[in-house]
Amino acid sequence: MSDLVRSTPRGPWDLAGKTVAVAGGGSVAPGWSIGRAACVTYARLGATVLVLDRDLSSAQETARFITEEGGEAYAYEADMAREQDIVDTFRSLAMRHAPLDVLHHNVGIGKTGGPMETSAEDLDRIHSVNVKSLMLSCQAVLPSMVERRTGVIISIASVAGLRYLGYPHLAYCTTKAAVIQMTRMIAQQYAPYGIRANTVIPGxxxxxxxxxxxxxxxxxxxxxxxxxxxxxxxxxxxGTAWEVANACAFLASDSASYITGTELLVDGGLVGKFV
Ligand SMILES: NC(=O)c1ccc[n+]([C@@H]2O[C@H](COP(=O)([O-])OP(=O)(O)OC[C@H]3O[C@@H](n4cnc5c(N)ncnc54)[C@H](O)[C@@H]3O)[C@@H](O)[C@H]2O)c1
Structure with missing residues (x-):
C-alpha cells in the first residue's frame, strides 16, 4: 500500500476507535436535535459516544438510538451550568472511558429580549450554560489531550452570534459570539499540542x-x-439537525486534520445575504 493510500482514512470521516463526548446530547423535546443527530452520526462512523445532558432520560434516549443500531453509547446526567457537575462528570468519564478524543460542546440556551428585557440574572445564567461551561469542559479535557498530543474540540455557536436575526435576542447572540472567539483562542494556544478546536455555526x-x-x-x-x-x-x-451533524463529523475526523481555529457555517447561505 502506498503512503498516499495509507494516509487516506477508510471512510472519508472515519471515527472508528475514537471516543466522543457530547455535552447537550439530548433534546428539549422529542425528535432530532442537533446534539442527538451528532451523537448518532458519530456512532455510525464508528465512535463510542458519551451523551451528557441535564435531562438524563433524554440522554438515555439518544444512547438507545445508538445501541439499537449496534453502536456503543453511554448516557450521563450533567448540568453544564454547575461547575462541580462538569468537574465530577469529566473525572468520571476519564476513569471509565479514557482517553477522550473529541469534546463536542453542544449546550445552548437563550431568552428573547434586548437590554431592557434581559435581567442580570438571565445574562449570568445564559452565559454560564453557553460560555462558561465551554471553558470548564475544556479545562477538564485539555490536560489529557495535551499529554497525548491529540484531541478535537467542536463548539456549537449560531448565526445569531454573527448577525441580528430580526428580533432582539441579546443574551443568546452575545454569548454565541463569545463561543466563537473562545474557541478560536483555545485553537491558537493548543495548536502546537496537536489539538484542533473549531466552531460549527448553524443557521x-x-x-x-x-x-x-x-x-x-x-x-x-x-x-x-x-x-x-x-x-x-x-x-x-x-436546515436539518443531520446537516449540522455532518459538519461536526467532518471536523471531528482526521479528514479535517489541518483545520483549526475556524468556523464552519451550516446556514443555507443565510449569513451571506444582504436582506
Ligand atoms: N435549532 C437551531 O435553529 C439552532 C441554530 C443555531 C444554533 N443552535 C444551537 O445548537 C445547539 C443545539 O440546539 P437544538 O436546537 O438542537 O436544541 P436543544 O435545546 O434540543 O439541544 C440542547 C440540549 O442541551 C441540553 N441542555 C441545555 N442546558 C443544559 C445544561 N445546563 N446542562 C446540560 N445540558 C443542557 C438540553 O437538555 C438539550 O438536550 C444549541 O447550542 C443551539 O444554541 C441551534
Missing amino acids: LIDTPRVTANVAHMFADNLDEAKAERARQVPMQRM
Whole structure:
C-alpha cells in the first residue's frame, strides 16, 4: 500500500476507535436535535459516544438510538451550568472511558429580549450554560489531550452570534459570539499540542426546540411560522439537525486534520445575504 493510500482514512470521516463526548446530547423535546443527530452520526462512523445532558432520560434516549443500531453509547446526567457537575462528570468519564478524543460542546440556551428585557440574572445564567461551561469542559479535557498530543474540540455557536436575526435576542447572540472567539483562542494556544478546536455555526435549523420555543416569534400558526423562517434563507428552507451533524463529523475526523481555529457555517447561505 502506498503512503498516499495509507494516509487516506477508510471512510472519508472515519471515527472508528475514537471516543466522543457530547455535552447537550439530548433534546428539549422529542425528535432530532442537533446534539442527538451528532451523537448518532458519530456512532455510525464508528465512535463510542458519551451523551451528557441535564435531562438524563433524554440522554438515555439518544444512547438507545445508538445501541439499537449496534453502536456503543453511554448516557450521563450533567448540568453544564454547575461547575462541580462538569468537574465530577469529566473525572468520571476519564476513569471509565479514557482517553477522550473529541469534546463536542453542544449546550445552548437563550431568552428573547434586548437590554431592557434581559435581567442580570438571565445574562449570568445564559452565559454560564453557553460560555462558561465551554471553558470548564475544556479545562477538564485539555490536560489529557495535551499529554497525548491529540484531541478535537467542536463548539456549537449560531448565526445569531454573527448577525441580528430580526428580533432582539441579546443574551443568546452575545454569548454565541463569545463561543466563537473562545474557541478560536483555545485553537491558537493548543495548536502546537496537536489539538484542533473549531466552531460549527448553524443557521435556521428545524429542531424540536425551534418548534417548541422559537417558531411562535414569526407567526401564531406553527406551519406559517416555519414557512416564514424558511423564506428567510437563500436556500428557502431550514436546515436539518443531520446537516449540522455532518459538519461536526467532518471536523471531528482526521479528514479535517489541518483545520483549526475556524468556523464552519451550516446556514443555507443565510449569513451571506444582504436582506
Ligand atoms: N435549532 C437551531 O435553529 C439552532 C441554530 C443555531 C444554533 N443552535 C444551537 O445548537 C445547539 C443545539 O440546539 P437544538 O436546537 O438542537 O436544541 P436543544 O435545546 O434540543 O439541544 C440542547 C440540549 O442541551 C441540553 N441542555 C441545555 N442546558 C443544559 C445544561 N445546563 N446542562 C446540560 N445540558 C443542557 C438540553 O437538555 C438539550 O438536550 C444549541 O447550542 C443551539 O444554541 C441551534
